[in-house]
Ligand code: BES
């Protein structure tokens with residue numbers, strides 16, 4: 001009996017390897033951050049027709065959704081956040097229908113429930129955005145590089161798309177889109193789609209995204225934007241005064257796409273362009289399909305920070321092609337991407353460069369685990385963000401522990417076998433959303449012949465365990481060993497003269513700053529500053545590392561530079577440690593509040609919501 005039963009199981013599950021068309025696609029997903037009933041009725045395509053009004057700081061228009069009512073239900077639920085919904089109609093004939101906006105649940109917004117028929121295929125929503133829309137930042141001309149024209153950009157990840165388009169706002173839902181966007185005729189518009197390379201005299205732009213994307217990849221930027229090609233399929237958008245610097249900095253974009261394709265299969269999105277946004281962009285980069293959004297703080301003038309481009313490009317596979325099913329699975333996006341970024345860097349700039357980045361990642365991981373506490377549930381790869389704003393729950397664990405886990409898999413099975421698995425994984429799961437458990441199932445199935453390897457890997461511990469698993473491989477960089485001895489020497493002599501000839505690259509300087517002893521004094525900082533010029537550096541990574549120590553040690557020479565930096569730059573990754581250091585003392589907190597008064601109007605909602613909490 002037992003034998004028959006297990007034979008049955010083998011027949012049912014074991015014999016065939018599912019091909020890509022047979023992959024399970026319809027497992028219901030439980031997304032704690034969306035009220036949409038997408039497991040019953042799901043959006044497939046969006047026709048967006050909107051006008052962008054800078055005077056009112058408002059987007060308004062029509063979102064026409066093509067839907068697939070698989071469960072034949074009588075209502076469809078969308079996510080919204082402070083959208084004013086004027087009217088809703090069904091079909092191309094625009095028959096009006098009943099709708100209700102449900103209870104406001106804070107960061108989750110309000111569910112929009114619309115009455116449909118079992119045969120309804122199209123739902124038209126006429127709406128406008130609120131001034132507080134979390135995805136939108138409306139910039140005054142003064143906040144741009146050109147200082148003459150206003151600018152607007154969106155940031156939809158993780159759950160802010162609902163503040164500018166009514167949508168089923170969870171990463172398990174995918175749709176294609178067409179958009180018509182009406183902007184003032186002296187401005188250009190670009191989206192996460194096929195983009196214009198020239199200004200439209202009418203101010204009307206049309207876009208097409210023919211690949212199915214999740215809502216968090218909906219993106220729009222409007223401003224005085226020009227374009228410069230890098231090669232046949234890559235290029236840079238930026239304000240005219242920034243375009244030359246930007247295209248120099250990102251000259252390797254084409255080569256990066258080629259290197260990435262060689263690793264994990266063809267680039268599926270057509271063009272790969274990047275737009276440099278004004279300095280208030282709250283992130284380093286955002287992987288909007290076909291058009292990465294980037295902070296101007298990556299333009300260091302020496303191409304030292306272009307790892308960020310490799311990262312956002314890598315998301316074209318890990319994230320945009322195969323997407324985390326919920327934000328609890330975000331390591332499938334960010335951990336894979338951090339690993340993939342490192343592989344692109346290695347392919348293009350060599351192993352030493354890649355190893356240095358890996359050392360930084362391990363340092364960041366150690367710090368994150370120390371800050372969260374070794375037993376914190378938030379140190380697990382699979383997160384539990386239910387009941388929390390995902391924006392606050394998402395930290396560097398997904399990136400750095402995820403990267404370390406993939407490195408562990410690579411070392412366990414060997415690079416060739418792991419690369420073959422990844423290539424296969426991206427192709428089999430293309431344009432699908434996946435949970436951590438689904439990934440693990442596929443990994444186990446792929447390596448099932450190597451039970452020793454699987455045992456050694458201890459994947460369950462990585463995913464569900466807290467802290468750092470004991471089988472994590474160490475990252476060692478010979479480029480940093482020399483810095484270690486220079487640090488020792490400096491600690492013994494406190495002699496800074498000549499060091500800048502030995503500590504040359506941005507990576508080495510960063511490593512040096514990260515490892516300076518906490519006993520350093522303001523006087524000693526002055527001698528290092530004289531040697532390296534850290535205070536006046538134009539490299540935002542170095543500035544942040546140095547200014548953090550300067551605040552801690554009350555190195556006053558840096559004060560005006562810190563203030564200028566905080567007022568100009570809105571990238572949250574830099575703001576957090578700087579304000580975080582300032583609020584540690586009463587005097588520092590008073591200073592922080594005074595600077596923040598001037599700086600806050602420049603920040604994106606994503607940034608000021610975080611800093612508001614820190615300065616309470
Ligand atoms: N997708 C992320 C940005 C993000 C994550 C926005 C979660 C909202 C929620 C993007 O790819 C990213 O990771 N950006 C990093 C840069 C990267 C080089 C680590 C950033 O902005 O610092």
Ligand code: ZN
Pocket residue numbers: 311315333334337
């Ligand atoms: Zn990322």
